[in-house]
Amino acid sequence: MSIQIINTAPIAGQRPGTSGLRKKVAVFSAPQYLENFVQSVFDSVGDCRGQTLVLGGDGRYYNRAAIQTVLRMAAAHGYARVLLGQGGILSTPAVSCVIRKHGAGGGIILSASHNPGGPDGDFGIKYNIANGGPAPEKVTEAIYARTQAIREYRISDAADIDLDTLGAIRIEQMTVEVIDPVLDYAELMQQLFDFDAIRALLAGGLRICFDGMHAVSGPYAAAILEGMLGATKGSVINGVPLEDFGGGHPDPNPVNARELIAIMAADDAPDFGAASDGDGDRNMIVGRRFDVTPSDSLAILAANAAVAPGYRAGLAGIARSMPTSGAADRVASALGIPCYEAPTGWKFFGTLLDAGLATLCGEESYGTGSNHVREKDGVWAVLFWLNLLAEKKQSVEAIVRAHWAAHGRNYYSRHDYEDIDSACAAQLMDAVRGRLATLPGQVFDGYTVALADDFSYTDPVDGSVATQQGIRIIMTDGARIVLRLSGTGTEGATLRLYLERYEADPAQHAIPTRQALAGLTGVAEQVAQIRARTGRDAPTVTT
Secondary structure (H helix, E strand, O other), X not given: OOEEEEEOOOOOOOXXXXXXXXXXXXXXXXXXXHHHHHHHHHHHOOOOOOOEEEEEEOOOOOHHHHHHHHHHHHHHOOOOEEEEEEEEEOOHHHHHHHHHHHOOOEEEEEOOOOOOOOOOOEEEEEEEOOOOOEOOHHHHHHHHHHHOOOOEEEEEOOOOOOOOOOEEEEEOOEEEEEEOOOHHHHHHHHHHOOHHHHHHHHHOOOOEEEEOOOOOHHHHHHHHHHXXXXXXXXXXXXXXXXXXXXXXXXXXXXXXXXXXXXXXXXXXXXXXXXXXXXXXXXXXEEEOOEEEOHHHHXXXXXXXXXXXXXXXXXXXXXXXXXXXXXHHHHHHHHHOOOEEEEOOOHHHHHHHHXXXXXXXXXXXXXXXEEOOOOOOOHHHHHHHHHHHHHHHOOOHXXXXXXXXXXXXXXXXXXXXXXXXXXXXXXXXXXXXXXXXXXXXXXXXXXXXXXXXXXXXXEOOOOOOEXXXXXXXXXXXXXXXXXXXXXXXXXXXXXXXXXXXXXEOOHHHOOOOHHHHOHHHHHHHHHHXXXXXXXXXXXXXXXX
């Protein structure tokens, strides 16, 4: 074995998005593309010598080949140890858990999260820092700057190693420890939740269905839900990670998780359903013929946090992404704790969690988590709900409706316009920005605009500023329209339209969401002219 220095040149387009760099497999597998980015990461994070690196991914196509490259480059940069998930498998929250437990200097996650996989699908890479969370913008910008100036990369010429056998292997002077991907994570979950109560709930006849979507969370759900908690064998469906996610789209929403939705709508439906995404950091919660919105899920868990041993001391605060509904704000107000509104992207919660200002965090894109790691966490959310069910001894629907009765209902919906022309999407956003100053005071179909702005955020801990994080149009009654472009796609642009209206009267809580938000939908079309500008008569996905 020897370390080689390979000449290279900058490759355009390697700026990380909301959560890492995501491109098509064909792009990542092109000569020197992955190597350039990994070298830029190592150059940007400082001296790697003697440190521990955590490495794993979601099992999608190209993961195993990419892991071999990262290992050889890590060895060439002086890492003392790499903790590698067996078979290259580690969920995103598990990476965060392992980094924090073992005092690693950071971690590399090979995943494009909820994006499709396979040879024609997507691939991604993300660097997490020593607190276990995604690299903040100052780090990702440094990585991007380095990709524009790179001239060489360092890599060992060592042969590929066995990724599937537990134990230690040497590459150059570096030890690679192939670890059980579930062990550390499961140990942490036992500290947070009342496993005895959940075990008794399941033994008492509660039936569950967890859809792993042939993604990374399947092994975690099988080990914990069926293995440790005694759920009936077969409660976890689509539990084996596949390189193409079985041809599906591993994004846990009612459209993509249609098999789970059908199961939960059947006459003999289980009592509780859930799904997670490609890398295991998202969750969808479903009752019998009843979907729980991510915004409501965050608020309900916060309101009932004391049911779980890990949160009985109380919450320091709640944090939510700006497009997420204000349901959590109402819980925070009732509890007398702060609620922070941050941009989309889990990296913005890291400083709040590290400073002890927030305990629970959530995003409307099916992401919920807490200070136990520095990532959102799909299986964690499922266990929290099961702990809540064990305590309340009510159905999912009954728990949600009781929450609405106590705090009011935030009617909420997201409309995704996927793969639209990037220039068209940018022009649409610019056109709305150009109207912002004139919107306050205008009346649209009975709604009066109180505030219109392009959301900016100043981190209350480190003072960093993030601008142009989404257009907000807020009405005098608190109803909101939000427009933003997603930073997680790999083709064209995805325009997201968020609609929200609060209803305090319990007698009005059973209105179908589409009907309750119909007025706002019309206002959004008047302001943004989505049909005229994109040529789309309807969104690709509505959740």
